Amino acid sequence: MSEALTAKAGSVAIMGVAENMTAVRARIDQTCGRVGRDPGGVRLIPVSKTFGPELIKEAYAAGARIFGENRVQEAVQKAAALADVPDLAWAIIGHLQSNKVKQAVEVASEFQALDSIKIAEALDRRLQQASRSLDVLIQVNSSDEPQKYGLPPDKIEEFVLQLKPFSSIRVRGLMTLAVLSDEQSAVAACFMRMRTLQQRLLDLDQAPGSYDELSMGMSGDFELAIEYGATTVRVGQAIFGPRPLKQD
Numbered sequence: 001m002s003e004a005l006t007a008k009a010g011s012v013a014i015m016g017v018a019e020n021m022t023a024v025r026a027r028i029d030q031t032c033g034r035v036g037r038d039p040g041g042v043r044l045i046p047v048s049k050t051f052g053p054e055l056i057k058e059a060y061a062a063g064a065r066i067f068g069e070n071r072v073q074e075a076v077q078k079a080a081a082l083a084d085v086p087d088l089a090w091a092i093i094g095h096l097q098s099n100k101v102k103q104a105v106e107v108a109s110e111f112q113a114l115d116s117i118k119i120a121e122a123l124d125r126r127l128q129q130a131s132r133s134l135d136v137l138i139q140v141n142s143s144d145e146p147q148k149y150g151l152p153p154d155k156i157e158e159f160v161l162q163l164k165p166f167s168s169i170r171v172r173g174l175m176t177l178a179v180l181s182d183e184q185s186a187v188a189a190c191f192m193r194m195r196t197l198q199q200r201l202l203d204l205d206q207a208p209g210s211y212d213e214l215s216m217g218m219s220g221d222f223e224l225a226i227e228y229g230a231t232t233v234r235v236g237q238a239i240f241g242p243r244p245l246k247q248d
């Protein structure tokens with residue numbers, strides 16, 4: 001993260017959640033204006049992992065209605081604590097284990113990290129049992145980092161064609177986490193790969209689902225992601241402040 005971006009991230013601690021939401025939305029609007037995009041085409045998902053219900057309520061009061069959680073169990077706990085809040089939805093944005101699929105189906109309105117047929121099968125089976133469907137995004141490892149989840153870009157077309165039998169899964173697009181780097185060109189290269197891949201899928205007639213959604217960009221790089229076509233940005237620290245040092 002560049003020094004300027006670090007300064008921005010560090011400044012959120014002295015502001016409230018509502019003010020931070022306003023500031024992030026202003027940056028989205030400014031970026032869209034600069035690149036000729038409609039700000040209404042960029043969805044902001046506050047990433048509430050490690051932050052408690054009270055801060056989520058503050059973001060909700062500021063207009064947020066869907067929140068991103070990496071861990072299913074944490075989403076389940078928060079959903080229970082906030083069960084009386086209307087129109088509150090949860091996006092699971094982290095790796096999903098087979099033994100958490102049932103809970104994910106119960107709590108999630110969308111799942112942004114699909115990268116295996118095994119999980120697709122398990123999701124579809126649980127969704128069929130629940131008589132519902134689920135929006136999903138396919139996670140792409142756009143930075144080719146071995147420690148990251150997600151499929152390499154050259155495997156995505158083959159993968160999406162294997163999703164045809166799973167009628168309860170609504171494929172909406174792609175998700176990625178760009179490389180964490182001070183080199184803007186390296187981050188931009190990840191976003192460019194995603195835009196190129198999205199276009200290939202839009203041109204692939206046999207591909208199930210739609211591919212209008214590009215979920216990419218976080219607190220340190222969401223403006224750059226918007227320049228490359230992001231339709232959803234997942235922002236945590238720029239809204240809620242620094243995360244707790246110790247996490248379960």
